[in-house]
Amino acid sequence: MNATSFTALGIDQSLVDGLSEYGITEPTPVQAEAVPAILKGADVLARSQTGTGKTLAYLLPILQSIDVELKSAQKLVIAPTQELAMQIVRESEKYGQIRGIQVLGLIGGAALKRQVEKLKQHPQLIVGTPGRLRELIEVRKLKMHHINAIVVDEVDQVFQLGGAGDVDRILRSALRDRQLVFLSATVSPETAGLVKREMENPLEIGIDPDQSTAKGLEHIYFAGEERDKVENLRRVIRHFNPKKVMVFVNQTETIGEVQAKLNFMGLPAEALYADADKMVRSRVLAGFRSGKFKVMVASDVAARGLDIEGLEMVINYDPALDSEHYVHRAGRTGRMGRSGLVISLVTNRQIFIMNKFAKELGISLEERKLYGGKVLEPREVPSSQGQAARRKPEDKDTTAKANISSGAADQGSVKRRPDKEESRKAPGPAKKQIEPFRGGKPSERQSRSERERKNKGAPKWLKDKKNP
Structure with missing residues (x-):
């Protein structure tokens, strides 16, 4: 026996x-x-x-x-x-x-x-x-x-x-x-x-008190900007392409927003609310179990203790509140000895939370990056990634500013041509408020405050010449 x-x-x-x-x-x-x-x-x-x-x-x-x-x-x-x-x-x-x-x-x-x-x-x-x-x-x-x-x-x-x-x-x-x-x-x-x-x-x-999560689980995280989090969520789901994935958020108010954006991006998603009535919650869970949609977005309370057959992946859209909540989230996948993947999306300022969980739970929780259709370690990503793309707008802007400065220095010999849109909008009398500078001294009868008032709308090169 x-x-x-x-x-x-x-x-x-x-x-x-x-x-x-x-x-x-x-x-x-x-x-x-x-x-x-x-x-x-x-x-x-x-x-x-x-x-x-x-x-x-x-x-x-x-x-x-x-x-x-x-x-x-x-x-x-x-x-x-x-x-x-x-x-x-x-x-x-x-x-x-x-x-x-x-x-x-x-x-x-x-x-x-x-x-x-x-x-x-x-x-x-x-x-x-x-x-x-x-x-x-x-x-x-x-x-x-x-x-x-x-x-x-x-x-x-x-x-x-x-x-x-x-x-x-x-x-x-x-x-x-x-x-x-x-x-x-x-x-x-x-x-x-x-x-x-x-x-x-x-x-x-x-049972194995030093190992708080199942041994068949893999734990990784992706770091990025807060404003890019939904896009990063989409990329992660598209890359790994699980049949079912549960996405955890910390705030109930965020659930509907994430669900709506995923649906807009072409990823079928439903939301599980803790305060929804029994019939609604049962309908959502039944649809998720049967594969009617790929993504279920929920809070810790809503998904507490759920056992979803075939759930291959859990994504922490927001980092878990503490290591205990991380354990319960991770426990939705990799059940009964099966393998599973737990992914966290964090900002650079939240990386310390991942290090803390790894230490407290005795697990390997390391950073990964999506690059060239592959999941790589940060050291494997070319250091020049994205730098050229980010530099181009700045170079154009810098060049434009340099041209303006250069042009401003030469304006003494170049007559300013008024913009057509500006000419259409400005009323007739307003054109007389700023007179072109012809040289010589201003009228003795004109006060200093009057001159300053008239100078307000003048080009910088004209102000510089009138106020040496």
Whole structure:
């Protein structure tokens, strides 16, 4: 028997066969460590890179431990966002139907009345977002007296999105001897505090703690001017030509602007907004998954925890806010041992951020440049690149200025010819305000202020002669 097989970990053959149908034959490292511990009923804190199979690491053992004869909610999974919750629902239904387990998703933004009606069908596995779960618990529609295991997926993000109070309320409403499983790519001080307060002798699982992102990822960045960022984004997408690419921005206000410009440039793009209603978000995600458009532009909140099959590339249009956000963005690609590319677009002043992430995350994050249809290291790009093109306008301008200066010096012997447009616009009397200088002294009756007033519109060479 293979020591790394799912059967060796204690998973039932029916579930193992179901995994095989989807091409999953060997457990990942986090699954190999977490599955036996969760099957034994231990409290677990699992820290592993995004995209390493954490969902199945807890889903398989809790599905196996559900009593199919008991028609009541027995397991609860809490997810920070609607999209992640629905992904977990889909995975749960995929493998739960093998054992005849009913699964129900309870997420914010959906019709509350309809969810209450579905609870009457006595689902055995509940997956939901913190706010909606708490709401249904407080109105006593979601019964917690048979819930014996609670999983909090992406627990750090639950805290960041303001769900800490909801999670505390949910935990207090459950059985005292319930099993707790927390999973995250990173463990913040808040998460560590919750573990200490709520778990009893937890088993901590850390997979390759010095490597925060998946090993199959390549990390590079392109530096340029801020005003050229959209054009650089277009060039990068055109060059690498991925089937699907997710573009991250920091400000919600920027999402629509980037989307519109990409569409104008001929790159089909859609935007994913965190505050959009459930139907709109579902439509955008379904279109992206099916390949109806190439680019999805989103913020960190909107794309938190998303698992998009076949996503080959992630582009940080704006640098991630910190190394933790970088990890979560990078985790959208290169999942389950696959390869992926993470690209950041920065200005020269932001290069230090890339160096900081590389040091904090222990990854290779180096600069690249697009030149001659190739991606090169900066030292491989000819030093004269772009200099001639930039110099030409300056040379023309300098030459023009030199000609003007030279002409101004010789104006004493050349009569100025008034511009035709100027002649048409200027009224008749105005022509008499500036008299050509014929030599000799000004009239004694003319005051100095009067002379200065008349000199205002005169050519420089005329002013110089009148005011030696």
